[in-house]
Amino acid sequence: MIFTSFLPVLAILVPWLGALVVFLAGYLSEKLRNLLAVLVALATCGIVLSLYPYVQTGTVVYRFADLMSFGLYFRVDFLSFVFAALFSLSWLFATIYATVYMKKEHAQNRFYLFLLLTFAHCLGVVLAGDLFSLFLFFELMTFSSYVLVIHRQTPGAIRAGNITIYMGVAGGLALLMGIFILFAGVGTLDLVPMLERILAAGINPLLVIPLFMVGFGIKMGMAPLHIWMPRAYEEGPSPINAISSAAMLKAGAYGMIRIIGMVFTPANPAVVPAGAEVIKYIGLAVIWLGILTMVMGAALAILQHNAKRILAYSSVSQMGYILMCIGVAAFLGFEKGAVGFSGAMYHIINHSVFKAALFMVVGAVYLITLDVDLSRVRGMMKKVPFLAFVFLISYVAIAGVPGGSGYASKAIMHRAIVYAYKYGGEFTSLWVAEKFYVLASAMTVVYFAKLFIGLFLGNMRKEHLHLNFQVSPLIKGVLLLYSAAILAVGFFPNFVLNRIVIPAGAGFSFDAYGFKALKEINFFLWYDLQEPLLVFALAALMYLVLDHKRIFDWKAPEWLSVEHSFFLPLSRFFFKTCCNFGTAFDSAINRTYLQSGKIASEMCKYITVFDSSVNKVYESSGGAARRLAEQAEKFDGVINDAYEKSGGVARMIADGAEQFDGVINDAYEKSGGVARMIADGAEQFDGVINDAYEKSGGVARKIADGAEQLDGVINDTYEKSGQMARQLADKTAELDSSLDEAYEQSGEHSRSLWERMRGSQSDWNIKNLNFDSLLIALTLGLFLFLLFYYTRFN
């Protein structure tokens, strides 16, 4: 029993380790590698299928306690088993197909490595027993499948890969958020019905379910989150498209079923907990999302020209059906939900089969022509009728023609939507939904008709004629198997329904009565046949109209696509806000720091300059005052001088006058003396008459001398006073010029004051000594003032 419970782990480990072995083997031989890859897939398939006996009766449980602290938990019930079996079979065929398809591609080692890794992770998603493990494998799947998507590494592939992985990561994170909220409230992540506990923990399903829906919806291509799919499919290799459509999309659907159909349903359906009606409305929303997805996918598929893109949009559209059914299951809940669940499950199985077949057919065409554009590749029917045959069988299946596998599932799905408006209580809106459902089915028929006609009918272009139209027997074998499966299911729909689909609902809280009713359906009755007929009629009409109006060739304007109208602006906005704003913010902070640093240092400088300039102002003003005082003093001195000098002149004049007076006096005195002498001479007249004459001559000479002297003195005086006057004038002039100078200098000074306000503070040693002393005195004064002030008045 221990071995049994280890089986799920083994189912993951075998491809995982096998992948590494295959990778290494690839360095030895390509054939060995291919063989090994197929063998690994086969072994895994065997392991998964060997679980069948155990899951019929119960569950297979294995728990790695503590791995990643939380513990990995595997729990395989019948639902998981169905998915796992579906995946492993798809993978097996895809691997076989790939050995042929990939022959000419580069980096095959890597391809097989990641092919098998993705296989392991994909299995992990469905074998996981709790949301934690599910999430783990979900993320791993995202990353490992990424390498497959961009396998060609063309710019287009890289771009597609980018969209895929970013959306995948974002979806994973949304999932994680949901998981956190759930876990924090409930304390467990097991995949069991527990709506009561969730509601009791106060978790609002309206908050959590959308998170899960975004997470899983991205993976399953739910509109409007499908945008990664067409690109990824167009760029990916066909085997990858096949498994992607067959398995990876279904992993998303699996998650959706687990969450909406299981976790958020009451464990005890008999007692509906308060607040459970929210689930119903969520179901309604899911239905509409499904309708939107299917209609949108189908409409877009009609407009495509690349076969792979058509198939990709077709996948989107088909996933819309499944989503709608999941919605119905939730909407109708316990009583009638089983029909929705069964429809979803049934269609998942069918879609896996026929979509894989379709992709492989298109891939086979691609192998021949290296092109699958409908405008270029035509008329393949004549050259490779086998492919056309398989395509037609798949077409029958997907269109829901009775006899194809899709018929039965579509019938159940149609019942589901009809039940929904009949029993759900939302008659009007769901009635409209049903009409949309029919419309979408008709569109499916139309775009496949377009695809078939485009690819296989018509005339082949000349350059294609010489191609090698061999189809590898391996591919043929795989396609044959698929066709057989499609037809088998188509003819015996109840077998699959009863043995696979309905047991899968075991763990769910759906009324067993509902399943029982389903078991007894005979699909080939009028009730179910009328819908396909309506569809075909509508489709024929539509095809004619569209073909006539050449709408097939109409290229939808860019703004119409969700990508351009919503996601691109969103991501641009996101980038702009996050990156540009963030970066700007960051650099702003940086600049703030730098600026504040600069400002601080500037401040230091300014303070220093201010200090020195204050010093200088004091100094200069002191100096100026001093200069002014000096000049004034000088002026004063000059005036003094001038006064003094003019006084001196006056004195000199006075002196001169005095001298003159003295000379005159002298002269008078002398003339008196002469008179006396004359009297003396008269007395002595007789004796000295000769002498007298002589002497009188001498006296006359003396008189003349005196007069002469007087004259000289007067002359002198005049001369001196003139000199004085000149000196005076000179002095005045000097005074004037010195005044001028003083003015000039003060002007110069005021100029230089301004200049020196912003001078450097170097070299002011002695100069501001005065100022410094003043400063000390001021400080002292301030001190005294403060001290006295405080002691006196406080």
Next chain:
Amino acid sequence: MNLSQHLPALIVVVPLFFAFVMPLLARWRKQWCVPVTLGAIIFSFVAAVKMAFQVMNTGPFSYYMGDWPPPWGIELGIDYLAAFAALTITGVGLLIIWYGSKDLLHELKAEVIGWYYTLYLLLIASMVGIVITNDIFNMFVFLEICAIAACGIISIKESRDCIEAAFKYLVLSVLGSGAFLLAVAMLYMVTGHLNFTFMAEALPEAMALYPNNLLVALALLIVGLGVKAALFPLHVWLPDAHSSAPSPSSAVLSALVIKVYAVAMIRLLYLVFPRELLGMAPVMEIILWMSSLAIIIGSMFAIVQDDIKKMLAYSSIAQIGYVFLGVGLMSESALVGGILHIFNHALMKSMLFLAAGAFIYGTGVRKLSELKGIGHTMPIPAIAFCIGAFSMVGIPITSGFISKWYLALGSLDVGRPFFMGVILISSLLNGFYYLPIVVNAFFGEPEKAVAKPKPLPKQMLVPLTILSFGVIFFGVFPSLILGIVYRAAQLLLGL
């Protein structure tokens, strides 16, 4: 023995004596100058150490000059603060002059070197005198000797800058001394004593009678000593004087001389003036604000300097602010921080100036912008500078951190975290101007000017190394010096 009894006197007298022997020696046996100077200072240092141990073991003691008991004679009071300061002065002074013995040969003319030692010994003697005297007039005399000697060791380098700086320093310092003497007169007027102890006893009584006298004296004292200690608005002489002088002079001026006045002020404020007066008048408040301004603005000034010594000089203005901050906060931790910073800053700043001197000696470059790459060519001074810079910024395990720790703690003790913010901002500013130098020294493109420096003689390297080890050592084991500082602070606060 007799000698050890007279240590307090000898510690002053011996350098004083040899100071006057020095000119003779310079003429007679030139090569003896250095050993004799070193010997004299070593003697003082040993004496200081011995006194410090004595103080720590047996408590403060006094020495009466000429055996005259206090009211009449001069008393030398060796308490914890005095011993601590004497130790700092002689220790750091010793290392500086050791370094100077080589550096001076290149900075000074040969014939004045003998005089330099005279002045230096005078300076050391007077500084020790200031810190150990217990007599206010004696203090004044030592202050004047100190002022003249300090100016002397600036002006001995006969460049214009030095002489002008010395003249300015002299004039302002005389102003300060004048204010101090006037204060002494006022105190004497009201107390009739010159001895600190007696003065302190008489002052409370005098305060009631002549409060004005006391206030005026207080203001005069603070301004007088503030001028000399370069407390912020009175710092104007310092940058010129400290930056233009020969490097050993700058070192001793920045490291020791300005601190001595701080010690004197601490003594007067805490031991002489009555506590009530300090409580009544906002003296401490004023000192706090002045020191805060000094710390911030000094650092700011330093940032914009390009001359390495000028930058260091401005930095000293900020650092003396720390000391006064410790004085002004009046809590035990803060006082410990302030006093400790006297010692720590002495170590750091002397080291920085000596390292700057070594750069100038080696390369002749004074500009900070041209000192790039100096770390490669002159590693030891550059590393010393680096350690000094870290200490200035207050990185732990350097001594600067310890004093900052205590200052900050003290500011919290009295509930004024604002001053802690001041300290931190200043540390940041210190980082702004010190670290780029360190970075430029070791990293980036070296300048050509510093590519091939003159090799440094051992006499310059060893003191630098000792000082840098000291900075680290006293950062890791501050308790060695803290014991005495703690007791000093406790004694000062009367705890």
Next chain:
Amino acid sequence: MTITEIVLRLHANSYYFFAIILFIIGFHTMLTHNNLIKKVIGMNIMDMAIFLFFVAIGYVRGGRSPILEPGVNHTFINPLPSALILTGIVVAVSVTAYALSLIIKLYKHYGTIDAEEIMRIRGGGSL
């Protein structure tokens, strides 16, 4: 306090008052003069003012110089300030001498003892 009182008080403290006035004069001289010698003179005046102040403290009205003669009982002035001031004077003289020597050096460098002139010669900050 009336003016009379102030005057009376001033009269009672006239020594101090005038010492302070002298001090201010000295200080003012020091502060305002560019001539370095005048500055030194101002410095000296200031110092002298302080000395006077100091000596005045010791003066006792009607006291005599304290020369003890046996048998004579007289009021003596306090001798201590006078003694201290002797030291002070010595200090002041030495400071003056030193300042003057510095001025001589400056004169040698610049050929002037005027601070303004010196600044002009230095060029750095011509006024």
Next chain:
Amino acid sequence: MPQLDSFLPVWIVMFPMVMTVVIFYVEQRSEKMRNALAVATSVVTFLSVLALYPGVMAGKIIEFELFQILPNLAISFRVDILSFSLALLSSFIWMLVAIYSIDYMCKEHGCNRYYPVLIITLASCMGIFMAGDLFTLFVFFELMSLISYVLVVHEETIEALRAGYKYLIMTIIGGLALFFGIIITFELGGSVSLSNPVPLISEPSNLAFFAFISFLIGFGMKAGMFPLHVWLPDAHPVAPSPASALLSGIMLKTGAYGLLRVIFHVYGIEFMQETGWTVILAVVAVITILLGSAVAITQENLKRRLAYSSVGQMGYILLGISILNERALMGNIFHIFSHAFMKSTLFLAAGAIILKTGKKNIKDLGGIGRQMPFTMFAFTLAALSMIGIPPFNGFLSKWTLSLGAMDAGVPFYVLILLISSLLNGLYYLPIIISAFFGEEHGEGHQHQSIKINEAPYKMLIPIAILAISCLLFGLLPSNLPFDLSRVAAEYLLRGGF
């Protein structure tokens, strides 16, 4: 042997210090000896840390006081489970980086400077983690910050010097803020010891709040917290790659470690819960996360992008600290581990690329995965882990952290974490895609001429060990880091005893 045990922390710190001197001496003579000694030192340190394991796991707290610097202020060591975890992590990564450096640095200049600095940074880092009180922590914190400056500017280009200056200034600011905080703590609590039986600060007051903010600034600066992160994107890219790995991988974590210590030992969890001051941290952390992640997208330089990514990742750790419950704490401590492993891998791989091709810009990296497959494979593992893809350790830490946030009832934080994960994807995936699937720039020789040109094995082995650790520590049921984180978280919530 209790004595030996308690002496071990001292040995762990002192041994590399002593060896620094030895290396400094030896390297003048022989380069080989130098390299060998550097590796040997880190290995011995790692083993010594490992030797603490039995004691610590038994719940013992090893305390040792080396000496007192001041009364109540000592250099002391204390090893509890948290210290042990981080010391173990650091010494392990240091060991790998030392091995890596041998070949990486052989072409760089100044190796003789690099190795002693590398080892002494190890010593100071050990000192931080083993500090017995905030003061010792502070001492070693400053030591590490300042010495790692040498690592930052090792290349001495203009950008390096500029970045280094910024780093230095920020370090000083941070150091002063720490000083502020520590001294207030000392004032309020009378001690800064981490082994106090009760939190040091018990009463909310303005002062206590200032202290908290200061601690936040001081440690947050180191941790690259917004808005103090500006130095980080400059400093990390310019350093040599092994140094960047340490800077981003280990040294940023010292900030987070410090904050943990502050919150749980200085204030105590009740205090924090009552006052709600951690909301500040939470707000800042949220901004940090978004900003770091968003700005990383626009960076063109690979290492710069990694540096911004570090900013964002540190935001996770800070957020974890701010949430204050067991699971968040556990996630946060485990993220310290995870991020160390991841970011070291990334930086070392980037270093290998730079060494081999000289390519530093992301747009040149096209096709590098084909040229250096192992390196890029390791890079991819680490990058996926960074995005938070299970089953890597980055997912596990994010998972635990988010559960913690949910426990605290704040799904908003989870949303932030997830948005950041998306952004991480946006900037890591293009690198990987263009490395493996992109065209090489220029000529069209895409498929043939690219030869495998791997880095030397001495560089590959550390990268491989780290990258595989990223996977193993996410996958394995009970790995050592995870257990340590759990025990440490429990221990911290018990109040640190």
